Amino acid sequence: MEPYYEEEMPIINGVRYPFHTFISDNKARKVNVDYHWHYYIELLFFIKGKASVSVAGTCYEVTEGDFVIINSREIHSVRTYEGIETRHIVIKFDVDVLYTNMNAVFEAKYIMPFTMSQYKVQNVFRKSELANTELNNIILDINREYLEKRYGFELAVRAKIVTLFLWIIRNWENKGIKFEVGDISKEIGIEKLQVLLDYLDSHYAENISVKKMAQMCSVSYCYFSRFFKKVMKKTFTEYLNYIRIIEAEKLLLTTEQNITEIALNTGFTNSSYFIEQFRRYKGETPKQFKIRALNRA
Structure with missing residues (x-):
């Protein structure tokens, strides 16, 4: 499929x-x-x-x-x-x-x-x-x-x-459930943040550094790192990895690519690190996720 x-x-x-x-x-x-x-x-x-x-x-x-x-x-x-x-x-x-x-x-x-x-x-x-x-x-x-x-x-x-x-x-x-993002600064407004998130959506498989993102927002490395963590409630690396995991889910459910191919196609340097991150965010391995999801669909 x-x-x-x-x-x-x-x-x-x-x-x-x-x-x-x-x-x-x-x-x-x-x-x-x-x-x-x-x-x-x-x-x-x-x-x-x-x-x-x-x-x-x-x-x-x-x-x-x-x-x-x-x-x-x-x-x-x-x-x-x-x-x-x-x-x-x-x-x-x-x-x-x-x-x-x-x-x-x-x-x-x-x-x-x-x-x-x-x-x-x-x-x-x-x-x-x-x-x-x-x-x-x-x-x-x-x-x-x-x-x-x-x-x-x-x-x-x-x-x-x-x-x-x-x-x-x-x-x-x-119910006590709140999903608000943190305050958005004047230096990095909502429009610039949205451009940044859109960029990650399109380029998540590439080698993206915090330094490059800071330059894109015209702020220093340290300021960007603090801002991103405050607003997104995750470090930049944690957020990027999670975006990659979400994209990997799509490939697991809609293609016949193996684990290594999916890891490389979503920006991970190797399958071991991909499996480690997938388990961290999803509580199961990519293989377990695929078997469970397809068996219940």
Whole structure:
């Protein structure tokens, strides 16, 4: 199975909206979506039946009333069952939908964890947890607004996505879960930090040094190191290695490459160090991860 990257939102009637929603129904055929990933956020709300949803190597059995969050760059798959009619609403949106202004640091501290793989958030909300909340109606309203496309629907969809997002982070806050990044300095603003993170996404397999990143941000080596650790809650090397591990997960699940090939293709100098780092972040070896994930998919 070849690596599967899903492209950006579809163009509809000549317009590429930053969001897209539809209902997936297996009544006519079994719905099997193989392992893939994308930069946008995807939400699944099951309104009938059941399915097996795998997110970042963890498999969940979901049923009617369950809600699934798939964050940016999380590898995932969806499988339904023959003989069981299953319907679920799919909502996809660019993370930019959550920003009123790309320079708004006060928003970034809540939103960036959904786009950075270092954070492991709650992927599944069960029906029992959603009982007596407004979330179900918000999801149904998003789907209805998008399908009907009444005057001003773009504003309505965006507003409801933001409301849904607010419900999620407040739900986590009530549980004592917080994923805020640290304060972002004036010297390295949100735009420059995003450029840096985008660079790592594209060049993670290369030999990237802290010195080079500091130069890219026009600050000293020491200042950059302190800043990165404060904001990202990891050293630069720890973050880079984790990005490489995330990319290795995709190759483990979507290619026939061996461990050494995957190690070299994701920026590790040898397979031993790759296995050591993979076990550190995932609690198991790459081989164990692949066997477990594919057996449960």
